[in-house]
Amino acid sequence: MTRIDTTFARLKAEGKKAFVAYVMAGDPDYETSLEIVKSLPGAGVDIIELGMPFTDPMADGETIQLAGQRALEGGQTLDKTLQIARELRKVNDSTPIVMMGYYNPIYSRGVANFVAQAKEAGIDGLIIVDLPPEEDDELCIPAQKAGLNFIRLATPTTDDRRLPKVLQNTSGFVYYVSITGITGAAEAQAADVAPEVARIKAQTDLPVIVGFGIKTPEAAQSIAGIADGCVVGSAIVAQIASGKSVAEIAGFVAGLAAGAHRA
Secondary structure, eight states, X not given: OOHHHHHHHHHHHHTOOEEEEEEETTSSOHHHHHHHHHHTGGXXXXXXXXXXXXXXXXXXXXXXXXXXXXXXXXXXXXXXXXXXXXXXXXXXXXXOEEEEEOHHHHHHHOHHXXXXXXXXHXXXXXXXXXXXXXXXXXXXXXXXXXXXXXXXXEOTTOOTTTHHHHHTTOOSOEEEEOSSSSTTSSOOOHHHHHXXXXXXXXXXXXXXXXXSSOOSHHHHHHHHTTXXXXXXXXXXXXXXXXXXXXXXXXXXXXXXXXXXXXX
């Protein structure tokens, strides 16, 4: 049982949906980013997605692309991203942390080194958007052997023929991308998402969490209501970009979390 598994079991027992928050590590700078991450559990976040800044984030919209650029320009590195996890673990040993990003920085470090360091830092899962199931031997299998969940994305274009392959080695939860396109591009609609979530749940016992296009507490409640929870990223990153204080960002996140938990 990973922290992710334990969290979903607890939420199910409480009759609650999960709220997952994404932030870019090192945005707008290391110290502020660390304080934001530390504030998330108290704001009601059930799982933290920690973005790994990368120079070519092909799945991300402008908001998260710019966050990655700010982080990199501020000197954020993979080591510093792992350090954020270590610092959170000093004050919180229960909230799961999922690292989300692209394979290149992991490949450059070496899979064995990265997996060992991620486990030691208190990371619970990985979402690597540019590694398809055909490449599972590359990172997915080594990560799972080390006790890390490997979380896969399913999208509106993942048809019934492709879905079993996507689910094959997935663990922790399935991340359903509610829209075609990049992050922050459009608003998710529960009526469109519900049949897709049902289709995925018919083929797996894993929780299905919906992300992309959720910007308000009302949308969080609506989307979480037809899934096992929701993810908000771009809307939170936009608050950071606007220069809001850590307390203001935590307040914004608390509203989103409350929406999801009302579902």
